[in-house]
Amino acid sequence: MIHHLYHRSVSVAEQIYNVQKVSYAQEARWMENHSLPPLSEKTDDIQASDETFWGVYDDDRLVAFIAFESLDEEIQICRLATLPDWMNKGLGRRLLNRVLDLTGIRKFFVMTGNNNQPALGLYESEGFSPVKDVQTEEGITLTVLEYYPA
Numbered sequence: 001m002i003h004h005l006y007h008r009s010v011s012v013a014e015q016i017y018n019v020q021k022v023s024y025a026q027e028a029r030w031m032e033n034h035s036l037p038p039l040s041e042k043t044d045d046i047q048a049s050d051e052t053f054w055g056v057y058d059d060d061r062l063v064a065f066i067a068f069e070s071l072d073e074e075i076q077i078c079r080l081a082t083l084p085d086w087m088n089k090g091l092g093r094r095l096l097n098r099v100l101d102l103t104g105i106r107k108f109f110v111m112t113g114n115n116n117q118p119a120l121g122l123y124e125s126e127g128f129s130p131v132k133d134v135q136t137e138e139g140i141t142l143t144v145l146e147y148y149p150a
Contacts, residue, residue, distance in 0.1 A: 007049060015061075016062065017041070019083055055095075064091040065080075066095035073104060073132055113142060117118065124145070129146060
């Protein structure tokens with residue numbers, strides 16, 4: 001079951017932080033770049049975020065989450081993280097599809113590491129198309145993907 005996460009709560013922000021830290025460390029290894037911005041975030045950064053967070057629990061343990069921002073009729077998917085033991089079990093897809101089910105949205109977009117094949121594969125399998133690559137200040141190449149619902 002997918003739950004709304006009240007990320008302003010210290011305990012929930014800590015759970016998000018713990019999943020994010022492990023998940024993005026894996027992405028950093030794939031990308032061969034350990035300066036991914038989510039790895040330098042702290043719990044108070046998560047609490048201050050304007051993003052909406054949804055997550056999946058195993059008992060009381062958060063094992064995956066997605067975060068997004070609404071920008072008029074567009075949604076930016078800002079984060080999608082899963083604990084390594086829970087990867088390839090469909091949780092990321094379930095969370096992504098829950099966001100894609102939102103009505104009144106004309107465009108969804110996301111940025112992910114250009115070497116993050118699992119993420120690129122997931123987004124492309126759900127109808128996202130790569131539109132361009134961008135370079136961050138940290139020297140990371142990100143692929144921007146967009147999806148336009150029918």
